[in-house]
């Protein structure tokens with residue numbers, strides 16, 4: 262199904278129009294406890310949402326799991342959802358991933374709409390049809406590709422976002438900038454995300470979504486080009502899963518920022534990415550995101566996690582690398598020793 266993405270200035274009108282666009286019997290809104298409190302009021306009173314049931318899960322990526330999924334399925338069943346119902350996911354990427362997967366699988370598929378409320382879910386998670394949950398200590402281990410029928414983006418949700426979650430989303434924007442080419446990448450290195458001007462940010466959000474949409478439209482099921490959107494994620498997901506496993510979770514975008522530094526280092530060594538651009542990006546990451554809390558004793562565990570990356574075939578660990586900003590090289594591999602060098606680089610610098 263084609264995905265309609267709306268960057269709105271009239272949230273309630275656009276939500277009402279999206280709900281009315283397809284006949285349905287009941288409406289369910291999936292939130293986490295924080296978005297129920299902070300974001301649900303922004304759509305209350307919307308035409309078509311009278312009588313909608315709200316299903317809420319605990320916030321945080323540790324809850325993007327089978328227990329929360331079971332809770333959503335159970336509540337949908339208990340409250341009488343049918344295949345002709347409409348599900349609205351109101352939240353960050355945790356809610357849009359899990360709610361999208363719950364809707365896609367309940368009675369083999371219920372129509373859903375995403376209303377992303379974090380920067381990360383606006384520019385990335387709510388768009389492009391990847392849904393799923395973490396499982397077995399691995400990120401997004403179980404899921405399906407299925408587009409939300411509509412994605413309605415309103416950056417005014419970001420007024421209640423904290424600095425860390427803005428930075429987290431900004432890391433995926435930086436990834437899109439690196440994939441897009443020099444002007445987009447350079448603009449992102451100079452924009453002040455620490456004291457954001459929301460008007461300017463809205464324009465950058467639109468540019469960022471356009472990068473993802475273009476790639477997804479050419480390869481919706483990640484058979485080739487879409488692996489580009491996984492830049493930074495082979496190592497980033499390993500940082501994220503490892504942090505969760507030792508009880509010190511980090512935000513997805515922080516893990517991606519660290520992963521970008523490491524994978525640009527590999528790009529520099531293996532596909533000729535310019536060293537100056539590596540240094541500029543790595544410095545930006547270090548200044549805003551710090552460094553990952555790992556030591557060389559964690560390297561083998563991190564590499565073991567990378568062996569589960571979804572891009573892998575056989576025993577090789579697969580990476581998306583760059584020959585330059587905008588010059589994408591998918592299906593590259595690196596040896597454990599090369600990966601350890603990249604991990605040394607982020608910890609210690611060149």
Ligand SMILES: NC(=O)c1ccc[n+]([C@@H]2O[C@H](COP(=O)([O-])OP(=O)(O)OC[C@H]3O[C@@H](n4cnc5c(N)ncnc54)[C@H](O)[C@@H]3O)[C@@H](O)[C@H]2O)c1
Nearest residue numbers: 295320353354355378379381382385386391418421422513
């Ligand atoms: N499907 C995809 O293509 C895709 C892309 C990127 C990331 N992801 C996934 O997205 C998830 C991360 O998403 P996220 O960064 O949005 O995290 P998140 O959904 O966990 O939200 C982060 C925190 O912000 C809170 N929050 C949400 N909206 C808020 C608001 N407007 N004001 C104040 N607080 C708010 C949440 O309750 C939560 O505590 C990860 O699971 C990642 O794997 C998926």
Ligand SMILES: O=C(O)C(=O)C[C@@H](O)[C@H](O)[C@H](O)COP(=O)(O)O
Nearest residue numbers: 385389391400401487490491494571
């Ligand atoms: O949309 C995509 O494709 C991406 O890879 C976007 C990533 O930012 C996102 O984190 C995605 O969920 C990762 O997917 P996975 O297939 O590596 O689990």
Ligand SMILES: [Zn+2]
Nearest residue numbers: 433494513517
């Ligand atoms: Zn990501």
